[in-house]
Amino acid sequence: MHITSRLAAIGTAVACGAVFAALPDRPSRADTRCDVALVLAIDVSGSIDTAEYRLQTDGLALALSDPDVTSALVSGGAAVMVLHWSSVFQQQVVIPWRRMQEPGDVEALARDAGQLRRSFSRSDTAPGEMIAALPALFESAPPCLRRVADISGDGPVNAGRPVPPETRRAQQAGITLNAIAIEDRGSGNPITEFYRRYVITPDGFVMTARGLGDYAPVLRRKLLRELVIPTG
Template sequence: MDVSNSVDPSEYRLQVDGLADALLDPEIAEILVRDSVALSVIQWSGIDSQQHTLPWTRMRSPLDVRSFSAAARAMPRAFVLSDTAPAEALSYALDRFTQVPDCKRRIIDVSGDGTPNAGSEVGPLRRRAERMGITINGIAIESLGVAITNFYRRHLITRDGFVVTARGHRDYPRAIRIKILREISKVLG
């Protein structure tokens, strides 16, 4: 979850509430439990600004889903006044998969409202993810145009990944629900 300088406090709230609400969607919650999906949340911004805010948690019961949703809704913002460095966020996220080796399908979701203005190139990390069998999907939060969506498509997502575009932060709740449903539908199909 992008918490760089371009994300103001109300936009941060829209992201965490959108995630929390999407997880409580009855269709999503049912599949998360049925497939015992493991979830975690990483907040990221600049080069040295990544935090594994919510550790890997298996969704084994409706209570697990409700608890994870509540924790997401309550999580404080990890960083303020920082750049946008998605390559470093990807590197950090890829390293977290050693903690959950038994996943049937491994996915990194990158949500953000800006293109990189700090850090390394994203391409080597995308290739590393593909070698590891990890899919990278994205939610591009656009205020005008499609620059972020295009950057995600061309440089960030893996060949088996996809991008959902949110038309501003207010559209994020809709976009994340669609993205999660698409991901878990792939697990089933």
């Protein structure tokens, strides 16, 4: 009986081992699907004063904290980077690539975004230099189905290289350029038109925020539009 019991136990263990061996390995966090790699490129040039910078930073944190944005980021396993940009040689990664795979990841990103210290001040506006830096930044991203740069700004180019050639190079690198133009209330749409004509790629879009107080709700709508995978 003793030998028989041992043989039975061994047989059970072998059978269980076979079952466990047949089960697929649980994918690691790094192996899960990523729908979009998203660079949030924030203008910190001289036209943005201290109070406006705070409004822009708080607006980013508020937009990221929105439940719909959180859900969209997590469901697609998005990778997100935050970039400060201003003049020539003034592009600073302030939050490196992070995967958004659970609500806590987005919560941490929103918290850190709201505490970001300004990288540059009292400097020119060189969107061409910022766009030129994007291909290398995306090369360091996790593998994702799409590459999208979300560019915010309140002024046209006054320094650095011309914008249109860099936009074309970004497009050739598979990067979609979208923009949020921050317009002064009552000033018309000169910044919006600048971004529409020179900055965004053919598959991109621009949205307008009427003053920095309008930034958070517009950014929320923009993020939701960017995070939906295009169909057709």
